[in-house]
Amino acid sequence: GAVVSQHPSRVICKSGTSVKIECRSLDFQATTMFWYRQFPKQSLMLMATSNEGSKATYEQGVEKDKFLINHASLTLSTLTVTSAHPEDSSFYICSAQLQQGVNSPLHFGNGTRLTVT
Amino acid sequence: KNEVEQSPQNLTAQEGEFITINCSYSVGISALHWLQQHPGGGIVSLFMLSSGKKKHGRLIATINIQEKHSSLHITASHPRDSAVYICAVFRRSYIPTFGRGTSLIVHP
Numbered sequence: 449g450a451v452v453s454q455h456p457s458r459v460i461c462k463s464g465t466s467v468k469i470e471c472r473s474l475d476f477q478a479t480t481m482f483w484y485r486q487f488p489k490q491s492l493m494l495m496a497t498s499n500e501g502s503k504a505t506y507e508q509g510v511e512k513d514k515f516l517i518n519h520a521s522l523t524l525s526t527l528t529v530t531s532a533h534p535e536d537s538s539f540y541i542c543s544a545q546l547q548q549g550v551n552s553p554l555h556f557g558n559g560t561r562l563t564v565t
Numbered sequence: 566k567n568e569v570e571q572s573p574q575n576l577t578a579q580e581g582e583f584i585t586i587n588c589s590y591s592v593g594i595s596a597l598h599w600l601q602q603h604p605g606g607g608i609v610s611l612f613m614l615s616s617g618k619k620k621h622g623r624l625i626a627t628i629n630i631q632e633k634h635s636s637l638h639i640t641a642s643h644p645r646d647s648a649v650y651i652c653a654v655f656r657r658s659y660i661p662t663f664g665r666g667t668s669l670i671v672h673p
Contacts, residue, residue, distance in 0.1 A: 480659065486606075491651065491663040539606055545659070554598060554653070554661070556608035 451475055452544050454557025461532055461564055469527045469560045471542035477522035478544035482554075483515075486539040495540075498525045532564040568592055571652050571664035578671050584639040586667045588652030591633065599626050599637050600651040602666065608651070611637070642671045 451474040461467050471481055480499055484492040496504045496517050504517035514536075516528040525544075529536050541559040545552040570589045578584055588597070599611040612619050612626040614635065619626050623642075628635040639646055652664040 482661075491665040492653075494660065494663075497660065541606065541608065543608075552659075553613055554600075554610050556600075556610070559606035559608075561606070 452478075452542065452555045452557045454542055454560055456560055457558060458561045459563070461562070463533055463564055464531055466528055466530045467532055467562060469529075469540055469542075469562075471525045471527070471544065471557050473523045473544045473555070476544075476546050476555075478525075478546065478555075479522070480545045481519060481525040482543045482545075483517060483525070483527050484541050484543070486541060486559075492541065495527075529562065532562070534564045537562055537564045567665065568662050569652055569654055569664040571650075571667050573667060574665065576667055576669045578642050578669070580643055580671055580673050582642050582671075584642050584646075584669065584671075586637045586650050586652075586669070588635045588637070588654075588664055589633060590635075590652075590654050590662075592654070592656055594630075594633075594654045594656055596655045597628055597635050598653040598655075598661065599635075600653060602649040602651060604648070611650075639669075644671045644673050647671050 453472045455470045483495045486492050495510045496506045498504045498517050498519040500519045500522050506512045519525040543554045543556045572587045596615045598613050600608050602608045614628045623640045625638040647670050649666040649668050651666045653661040
């Protein structure tokens with residue numbers, strides 16, 4: 449089946465630094481990648497939709513200057529948390545679709561647990 | 566009110582029991598997905614439904630479009646089924662809306 453690799457799985461950083469999270473589709477070309485944030489005991493919250501070669505579409509309330517998303521190729525999207533603060537500590541997870549559409553399966557990465565000290 | 570409601574929020578079962586998790590939604594949808602999130606956080610897509618019923622091993626998923634309701638059933642549950650099960654709906658766009666999840670623990 450389709451595999452999505454997310455790296456790193458866990459990262460601890462100091463307040464004020466930036467952290468980059470990578471999401472790769474290993475055996476398929478992903479037209480669309482999604483980035484989510486999940487708080488403890490909460491559902492997935494969509495942050496942005498990333499399409500290869502174009503600017504990401506951010507959901508309402510998500511700061512695009514703080515959460516930089518780059519989808520440079522059909523197999524790689526990155527999320528950079530800039531000037532991280534303790535309140536950015538969370539679980540971040542990506543998903544990818546082979547083709548954009550409601551009937552295209554979602555393939556998820558294993559997530560990244562970010563802790564900002 | 567969340568557009569996607571799941572019940573129960575938490576579920577404990579003994580190994581071998583038949584389990585049902587429900588998902589109700591308030592908007593018209595094009596497709597519904599059932600997802601399984603393991604304790605480590607990784608998420609696996611179990612089913613993608615737009616009508617009727619699908620079966621994969623011990624898992625069965627059904628959807629009733631008119632009633633805006635879907636169920637996920639697990640037959641002969643096993644401790645390895647312990648996970649959070651999440652319902653996700655797609656409206657006309659390709660953007661999913663997620664339920665809060667149902668946390669299932671199956672005891673041996």
